[in-house]
Amino acid sequence: MNRIPSVILLILISIYLTACNSPDEPAVAEIATAVPATQTSVPTMTAQPTKTATPIPPPATPSPEPSVTNTPEPGTTPTETAVPTNTPEPTAVPPTGEINGLLRPDFIVVPENVINKMRDTFTQGQTLGRNPNNFSKLGDSVIANGDFLTRFDTPGQYTLGPDYEQFQRVIDHYAGSYERFGVGMKVGLRAWGVFNPTWADSNWCEPNEVMIDCEFRLNNPSIVLIHLGTNDTGETFEEYLRLTVETSLQNGVIPVLLTKADRFEGEDNRNNIAIRQIAADFEVPLLDYDILAETLPDRGLLEDGVHLNGPNMHDYTQDIVFEKGHTVHNLAVLMMLETLLDQIVIPQTTS
Amino acid sequence: MPEAEKTADSDKIYSSTYITTIFTAQKTEIMTLQTSLKILLLTAVTLTAVACGGATSDPAPIVEQYITAKASSDETTIRALICSEMEANISMEALTFDGIEGVEIEDMSCQQRNGSEVVACSGRITALYGSEISEFPLENYRVVQEDGDWKWCGEAE
Numbered sequence: 001m002n003r004i005p006s007v008i009l010l011i012l013i014s015i016y017l018t019a020c021n022s023p024d025e026p027a028v029a030e031i032a033t034a035v036p037a038t039q040t041s042v043p044t045m046t047a048q049p050t051k052t053a054t055p056i057p058p059p060a061t062p063s064p065e066p067s068v069t070n071t072p073e074p075g076t077t078p079t080e081t082a083v084p085t086n087t088p089e090p091t092a093v094p095p096t097g098e099i100n101g102l103l104r105p106d107f108i109v110v111p112e113n114v115i116n117k118m119r120d121t122f123t124q125g126q127t128l129g130r131n132p133n134n135f136s137k138l139g140d141s142v143i144a145n146g147d148f149l150t151r152f153d154t155p156g157q158y159t160l161g162p163d164y165e166q167f168q169r170v171i172d173h174y175a176g177s178y179e180r181f182g183v184g185m186k187v188g189l190r191a192w193g194v195f196n197p198t199w200a201d202s203n204w205c206e207p208n209e210v211m212i213d214c215e216f217r218l219n220n221p222s223i224v225l226i227h228l229g230t231n232d233t234g235e236t237f238e239e240y241l242r243l244t245v246e247t248s249l250q251n252g253v254i255p256v257l258l259t260k261a262d263r264f265e266g267e268d269n270r271n272n273i274a275i276r277q278i279a280a281d282f283e284v285p286l287l288d289y290d291i292l293a294e295t296l297p298d299r300g301l302l303e304d305g306v307h308l309n310g311p312n313m314h315d316y317t318q319d320i321v322f323e324k325g326h327t328v329h330n331l332a333v334l335m336m337l338e339t340l341l342d343q344i345v346i347p348q349t350t351s
Numbered sequence: 352m353p354e355a356e357k358t359a360d361s362d363k364i365y366s367s368t369y370i371t372t373i374f375t376a377q378k379t380e381i382m383t384l385q386t387s388l389k390i391l392l393l394t395a396v397t398l399t400a401v402a403c404g405g406a407t408s409d410p411a412p413i414v415e416q417y418i419t420a421k422a423s424s425d426e427t428t429i430r431a432l433i434c435s436e437m438e439a440n441i442s443m444e445a446l447t448f449d450g451i452e453g454v455e456i457e458d459m460s461c462q463q464r465n466g467s468e469v470v471a472c473s474g475r476i477t478a479l480y481g482s483e484i485s486e487f488p489l490e491n492y493r494v495v496q497e498d499g500d501w502k503w504c505g506e507a508e
Contacts, residue, residue, distance in 0.1 A: 141483075
């Protein structure tokens with residue numbers, strides 16, 4: 001009689017052990033075994049890349065992490081209309097607009113229809129409180145490094161010389177934006193990463209917030225420089241670059257598309273072709289650096305064929321800077337910013 | 352057996368005191384058995400509920416499983432573990448590390464936060480780009496129950 005409880009207990013434990021295995025438990029083990037973390041499989045619903053993109057970053061150009069001096073201050077939401085503090089007087093398009101024999105319109109593609117549309121976008125941005133003195137950077141390791149524009153925020157680290165001294169007012173107007181790293185850049189960034197919360201910096205961005213929204217919230221820019229496509233080898237590139245442009249326009253931020261010097265997605269240069277097409281379709285500014293790269297030895301690239309080469313000094317009185325990737329790239333960006341300043345920002349803020 | 356002894360035994364056997372004693376002992380034993388059964392059943396039910404029921408199971412392994420699937424672009428598993436609210440994001444979630452070489456999960460450890468719908472994870476996903484490593488720290492994640500199963504449902508505070 002006294003053994004009955006023990007027998008029942010044993011039966012119940014047996015039933016419990018045999019019948020109560022959660023269906024999830026073996027699944028965990030199964031999947032963990034079948035799909036190790038180190039394995040990279042190709043999802044069935046996405047286009048298969050024709051080539052696995054693994055650009056090698058340049059050893060000489062470290063990718064700075066956000067720091068006290070070059071990270072955005074949180075909480076700068078666009079709640080009030082900012083007034084430019086050092087807006088220069090309107091000037092005519094400067095005569096100097098040539099790099100390595102190419103004229104400004106060859107690589108700074110901002111025709112009349114683009115100017116008109118971007119004036120509307122800029123005005124919309126001003127009503128949203130966008131800061132006309134701020135620009136943001138959005139892109140991959142080609143610009144996510146200490147050589148992209150950063151020196152223009154540190155007097156003594158660049159020399160414009162007589163041919164380009166006019167750009168000092170551009171440097172002054174956007175002071176602080178050149179060295180700012182922000183949250184819109186990440187090594188290895190693909191176009192889809194702009195809209196994937198995992199790629200956003202969790203130290204600065206809200207849960208589930210995507211990179212582009214986070215960057216706009218923190219920096220409140222009126223312009224965003226977009227360099228994408230180096231790591232994108234699939235068909236999703238065009239879809240998400242278009243979405244990036246749309247998102248910028250909807251937020252009253254002028255998107256500036258930059259073509260790239262590399263051919264990492266393939267010799268057919270399809271990503272640059274897509275960038276040009278998207279710029280034309282949306283009537284947004286295009287900095288066609290790909291054309292400038294043709295004037296440079298080795299296309300201004302390091303041996304990895306992806307990242308820009310260049311001297312650390314940005315002395316535009318020296319011939320060597322016109323043979324290197326970073327220095328020509330940065331000068332071209334100044335030219336683009338000057339065009340936007342003179343054709344869009346100043347007319348719209350003084351009218 | 353002598354008659355006297357028979358009578359004595361008979362008295363012993365059929366005396367009310369003796370009968371009562373036996374009855375009480377049997378009753379006590381039956382009650383003990385019933386109590387034991389009740390306790391056993393209660394214990395079994397509780398154990399079953401804890402171990403098998405979704406309501407009180409641990410969602411942390413589900414989150415770890417989801418992170419593993421995400422790191423390996425395993426869309427099938429992502430689809431199985433994502434909450435209905437996030438279904439529109441399945442393709443984007445599967446793209447997160449698509450085509451990226453050298454993706455690894457390091458030191459992953461997830462725990463449910465005080466029985467809430469938040470699972471806090473530590474560790475990181477790393478991806479290799481040439482000689483440079485890009486890090487994606489693991490964070491806090493929201494979980495919800497659907498049909499008794501825990502589902503991953505985005506990032507949480």
